[in-house]
Amino acid sequence: xxxxxxxxxxxxxxxxxxxxxxxxxxxxxxxxxxxxxxxxxxxxxxxxxxxxxxxxxxxxxxxxxxxxxxxxxxxxxxxxxxxxxxxxxxxxxxxxxxxxxxxxxxxxxxxxxxxxxxxxxxxxxxxxxxxxxxxxxxxxxxxxxxxxxxxxxxxxxxxxxxxxxxxxxxxxxxxxxxxxxxxxxxxxxxxxxxxxxxxxxxxxxxxxxxxxxxxxxxxxxxxxxxxxxxxxxxxxxxxxxxxxxxxxxxxxxxxxxxxxxxxxxxxxxxxxxxxxxxxxxxxxxxx
Amino acid sequence: xxxxxxxxxxxxxxxxxxxxxxxxxxxxxxxxxxxxxxxxxxxxxxxxxxxxxxxxxxxxxxxxxxxxxxxxxxxxxxxxxxxxxxxxxxxxxxxxxxxxxxxxxxxxxxxxxxxxxxxxxxxxxxxxxxxxxxxxxxxxxxxxxxxxxxxxxxxxxxxxxxxxxxxxxxxxxxxxxxxxxxxxxxxxxxxxxxxxxxxxxxxxxxxxxxxxxxxxxxxxxxxxxxxxxxxxxxxxxxxxxxxxxxxxxxxxxxxxxxxxxxxxxxxxxxxxxxxxxxxxxxxxxxxxxxxxxxxxxxxxxxxxxxxxxxxxxxxxxxxxx
Ligand SMILES: [Zn+2]
Numbered sequence: 001x002x003x004x005x006x007x008x009x010x011x012x013x014x015x016x017x018x019x020x021x022x023x024x025x026x027x028x029x030x031x032x033x034x035x036x037x038x039x040x041x042x043x044x045x046x047x048x049x050x051x052x053x054x055x056x057x058x059x060x061x062x063x064x065x066x067x068x069x070x071x072x073x074x075x076x077x078x079x080x081x082x083x084x085x086x087x088x089x090x091x092x093x094x095x096x097x098x099x100x101x102x103x104x105x106x107x108x109x110x111x112x113x114x115x116x117x118x119x120x121x122x123x124x125x126x127x128x129x130x131x132x133x134x135x136x137x138x139x140x141x142x143x144x145x146x147x148x149x150x151x152x153x154x155x156x157x158x159x160x161x162x163x164x165x166x167x168x169x170x171x172x173x174x175x176x177x178x179x180x181x182x183x184x185x186x187x188x189x190x191x192x193x194x195x196x197x198x199x200x201x202x203x204x205x206x207x208x209x210x211x212x213x214x215x216x217x218x219x220x221x222x223x224x225x226x227x228x229x230x231x232x233x234x235x236x237x238x239x240x241x242x243x244x245x246x247x248x249x250x251x252x253x254x255x256x257x258x259x260x261x262x263x264x265x266x267x268x269x270x271x272x273x274x275x276x277x278x279x280x281x282x283x284x285x286x287x
Numbered sequence: 288x289x290x291x292x293x294x295x296x297x298x299x300x301x302x303x304x305x306x307x308x309x310x311x312x313x314x315x316x317x318x319x320x321x322x323x324x325x326x327x328x329x330x331x332x333x334x335x336x337x338x339x340x341x342x343x344x345x346x347x348x349x350x351x352x353x354x355x356x357x358x359x360x361x362x363x364x365x366x367x368x369x370x371x372x373x374x375x376x377x378x379x380x381x382x383x384x385x386x387x388x389x390x391x392x393x394x395x396x397x398x399x400x401x402x403x404x405x406x407x408x409x410x411x412x413x414x415x416x417x418x419x420x421x422x423x424x425x426x427x428x429x430x431x432x433x434x435x436x437x438x439x440x441x442x443x444x445x446x447x448x449x450x451x452x453x454x455x456x457x458x459x460x461x462x463x464x465x466x467x468x469x470x471x472x473x474x475x476x477x478x479x480x481x482x483x484x485x486x487x488x489x490x491x492x493x494x495x496x497x498x499x500x501x502x503x504x505x506x507x508x509x510x511x512x513x514x515x516x517x518x519x520x521x522x523x524x525x526x527x528x529x530x531x532x533x534x535x536x537x538x539x540x541x542x543x544x545x546x547x548x549x550x551x552x553x554x555x556x557x558x559x560x561x562x563x564x565x566x567x568x569x570x571x572x573x574x575x576x577x578x579x580x581x582x583x584x585x586x587x588x589x590x591x592x593x594x595x596x597x598x599x600x601x602x603x604x605x606x607x608x
Contacts (some may be wrong), residue, residue, distance in 0.1 A: 032513045084539050134604030143376035163511050168538045172511040173603040179469035205462040206490040225461035226452030254460050282529045
């Protein structure tokens with residue numbers, strides 16, 4: 001199939017290409033544990049000491065979840081424009097393109113997960129705070145469309161502060177657009193799993209992120225409609241300990257599981273196989 | 288109605304006061320002052336027309352938020368009949384920020400769902416300033432499904448600064464409640480017409496706003512974020528009039544701008560002096576436009592209705608390759 005031959009390794013965002021040496025020292029934001037960069041990287045950027053899930057870039061999730069040699073990035077040619085002539089938006093976009101890479105705030109791809117074909121979208125917080133504008137909405141819509149055509153499960157990994165203000169109501173409408181695609185998937189019984197990573201708030205949490213047939217979250221991720229700062233402001237007092245974390249959402253019934261990054265691929269595969277009537281993956285053993 | 292006037296409305300109010308004084312004088316002293324009153328009334332009409340024709344985007348926000356504008360329950364009273372309110376989400380509580388129920392539009396049953404603000408402080412506290420909790424959106428969802436069950440069209444009225452941001456709202460899944468409505472509204476098999484009557488604030492507005500037709504009253508606004516929020520985040524100043532004006536004009540939140548962006552389908556003109564000057568005439572205009580769209584939508588078979596609604600939203604956005 002054509003899409004399969006198009007396959008190539010995901011391009012590295014420019015910041016990555018700056019060749020930060022593997023033996024540079026890095027510090028865990030949560031426990032101050034200091035280690036060489038390579039140690040963190042080999043551990044999927046999870047702190048070896050305290051298990052803090054550090055920021056993971058979009059292309060890193062692709063490599064973590066999809067089988068080597070099966071990854072085909074999609075719709076890379078879609079680029080944000082400035083439909084409202086919003087002050088400073090072109091400059092901000094230019095900066096984001098230079099610092100975060102050219103996939104806008106989401107990278108979408110097709111590939112295989114333990115042999116099972118899937119469509120995977122991964123948001124990138126490094127690109128304008130993972131904000132959802134027209135390109136994010138369109139990439140998700142096209143990815144969903146591919147899932148409809150091929151009956152492949154859809155996975156979206158969210159990391160976003162919400163809608164992209166600079167595209168005004170057009171950004172808001174991406175919430176409706178992505179939900180419309182998901183309603184089609186639901187109608188055709190095509191599984192959709194949503195993974196919430198740190199942070200997932202605003203218009204993204206209030207649309208596709210919360211509409212998964214299964215909703216997973218990474219440990220410690222901040223997830224909510226309003227950001228903690230806004231709520232603190234309305235409340236005029238400090239927020240309770242652990243408020244709006246993945247664990248808080250789990251106990252309040254809003255997500256199915258909090259999943260360690262090391263177990264993510266296995267959990268996603270297990271869920272999708274159940275929901276699409278496929279046998280368990282080879283090598284799967286009862287715990 | 289005892290609520291504060293907007294700065295640019297003061298000359299209008301002053302003229303209204305003068306006319307009223309002359310009328311009272313004529314009444315009390317049995318005089319004929321019509322020759323004095325007539326030119327003042329002409330000037331009043333002109334002033335009203337000019338004032339509202341030349342509003343800045345920020346002034347439109349102020350008009351849209353005015354507590355003197357007609358609210359959802361006013362439209363229900365003035366443009367519909369036989370209304371019976373339905374309460375509660377059947378899970379947690381009744382949220383007074385959203386009202387809904389069966390009503391008749393010229394004899395035919397419709398389901399009405401809308402955000403409801405308060406006219407005074409006491410009512411606003413009860414209505415939470417029209418900022419719904421998750422249970423409000425879940426009540427709306429219950430009524431959407433109920434309308435679908437009995438194949439009755441849904442009319443929503445949007446009038447909210449946004450969904451409520453608070454502890455309880457987060458604990459009970461504000462995000463999920465909004466998201467669920469977006470999904471369900473994009474597959475509901477009955478016609479949906481949404482009308483923005485005041486402020487359409489972000490996801491909290493859109494949660495009642497996925498529709499076959501989206502209408503906006505002339506002076507209403509619809510935005511991804513409040514002008515204050517936008518100015519605070521981007522320019523670290525959500526208070527000064529200059530920055531709020533900059534946000535209001537940059538975000539393109541007025542009805543003609545949103546019509547040009549194809550986010551909405553029609554602008555409903557307001558009477559001279561804006562909606563609050565004449566509730567009856569505004570309600571009549573809303574009634575007539577909704578009726579016209581509903582007549583068109585009723586002719587579509589359910590699967591075509593849903594397909595066209597989805598196609599409309601799938602086209603939204605602006606990008607290049
Ligand atoms: Zn650590």
